[in-house]
Each structure stands twice: as structure tokens, then as C-alpha cells.
Amino acid sequence: MQQKPSYCRKLFWSMLYISAFTFGGGFVIIPLIRKKFVDQLQWLSEEDMLDIVAMAQSSPCAVAMNVASQTGYRIASVRGTVAAVAGTVILPFVWISIISLCYDAFRTSPIADVFLRSMQPAVAAVIFAAALSMLKPIRDRKKASSWLMFAAGLALGLCGLNVIWILLVGAVFGAAASLWEVKRHAAG
């Protein structure tokens, strides 16, 4: 974990840039942050990224905001959190404030609508590509991890269960498995 102010500055500007492009919900921020901090800067590992998303989803409120604050914390502790959250919140805030003043013009603009609609498939593609990269630390693990992933995917996608319950089951399952492992080693 680094403490230097230069990390905080880089965090702030990176998040400011990223937050300008997080159209269409919280998950978009995951591929963007992964690309920046795992691929480009290499400040975080693939596993770090998974842990960040896990903790972000276990906290209430907007996933994107929590992902930003976790990323900041991992890289430069509490100061990093402040830098990352400030960077993430400023642009959308300014943007919404302006739009809410001239909303009718924005709503009736066909160009904005076409542009947004055309961006959606690209957003989905980028999320899938990131998810595939994040699959690697799961596949390197025991088989049970892959099964857990399939089960969670089915529960979420088909049954529409709230994410928080599935996370809870995953955490309990993982904790139980680790305790069982410890016991087995102690016995044998």
C-alpha cells in the first residue's frame, strides 16, 4: 500500500476520467477500473479487483461509488478513498445539475438517444471481456469455486434473488470450507 501524494493525485484524475464514461449502471465502472489499475498501471492484481468488487457489493448504496472507494483504499489508504470518491462524484454531479435545469431540451434530443442506445452493446461487450479476465483466479482454484460461480449465476439470473443473499451464502460457504480444511489437516 502506497501513501505518496502522487498516488492520490493519479487516483483522483483517473477516477475523474473514468467517471465521465460510466453510462448505464454501476457495473460499467468495473471494466474501466480494471483496465486502468490492473492492466495499465499494474497497481492492483486480478484478485485485488475481485476483492474490491466483493466488498463493494457487500456495502449498501451505489456499487460504482463503493468500488471507487475500495480501489482508493487499497492503493493509498483513507486518503486514497477520499481522492477516488471525490474524483468519481464530481463530473456526474455537475452533469446532472446542468441537465436538471434544462431537462426538456435533453429529453427531446433524438441525437442523445441514438448515441446512448448505440453505446449499450459496447458497454455489454466491455463488461463481458472484463468478467472473462476475472475468471482466471477462479479457474486456478479448486473445482468447488467454479460450481459456486455457476450456482450463483443461476440464482441471480433466473431466480432474480437479491445479490446480498447470494454474497452471504458465498461467504458462509467459503468460511465453512476453510474451517473444514483446517480440521481435516489437524486430524490427519
Next chain:
Amino acid sequence: MLLADLFWSFLKVGLFSFGGGMVSITLISQQVVTQKGWLTASTFNDPIAIAESTPGPIAVNAATFVGMQLAGLPGAIIATIAAILPGCAISLGLGLLYQRYRKLTLVQGMMDGLRPVVVATIFVGGLTIMRNALLIGGALELAAIDWLSVATFIVCFILARKTKLSSVCLIVGGGIVGGIIRLLLGL
């Protein structure tokens, strides 16, 4: 005390919206429409539409919008801070706990259990966006397939996997190229 009211309402929204954007929207609607009567149900659709078509998390955007409508810039600032405060504080707390206890087998086991679930949520999140993007109205029918979107998806996916192009380039590029083709073809 409209500002204090706003702060308190969005703090509650921020605190209890576990599980993503749509949960927050429901909570905000309960607070803003049902309980306080600040907005009518039909004007409440505006912040949702805006929040979906602008960058940034839906819950935070909706807070900014409602705050701005009710009490101008101070309202927007207060509501936004209230909406992000609980999530950031709690996730920061989890981060601190994790730093301290990550060496414990139990904690490592928990994270081992959480990671596959997280990957699954990202896949399902991508799938939801994909369904709405590739199928007009999200209907599972052959006639509803938007072929231009399918093409955009495939090209962007290949570029994301095979090249070092940034995700921002792909999203903005996909929007501009797809948008121009759509406008030219009159789709």
C-alpha cells in the same frame, strides 16, 4: 428544514439500498414520492430516465436531481453527500477489517467463497445490459434482435479481448460509430 429532511431521506436510501441500482430506485421512490410527496409518481420517472442516460451511479444521480429540483444547488450537494456517505463509510470499514484480519484462515475462506459469486454477478450484470441492448424491448424473439447492436457487441468484444484499446475508447467509439450508422440508415 427542507435541507435536513433531504439529508436524512437520502441517508436512509444510501444505508438500505443493498443490491444495486433498481433497489435504490425503489427506496428513493418510497421516500420522495410516497412518504414526503416531494415529487409525483410521473415526475419521478424523469430522474430515472436522466440517471440512466448520464454517466455515474443511478442512486447518486437521482439524489442530485431531486435535491436540485427541491432546493437548488445546496439541496443537490446535501442529497448527493447523504446518498454516498453510508456506502463509502461501510465499505471503508470493511476494507479496514480486511486489512487487519486478512491473514486469518476464516477470512481467506470467506473471500474464496465471495470471489466466484462476484464474477457471477458481473456476468449476470453484463447479460442484463446485453439483453436490453441486443433485443428491442428486451423480448426473447428472433424479430426483436437488433442486428446493428449484435455487430457492435461482437466487434467491441473482440477488440476488448485482442487489443490494448481502452474500455473508454470502445464505449465511446461504439456509441459514435453505431450512432452514425443508425442515423444514416434511419433506424
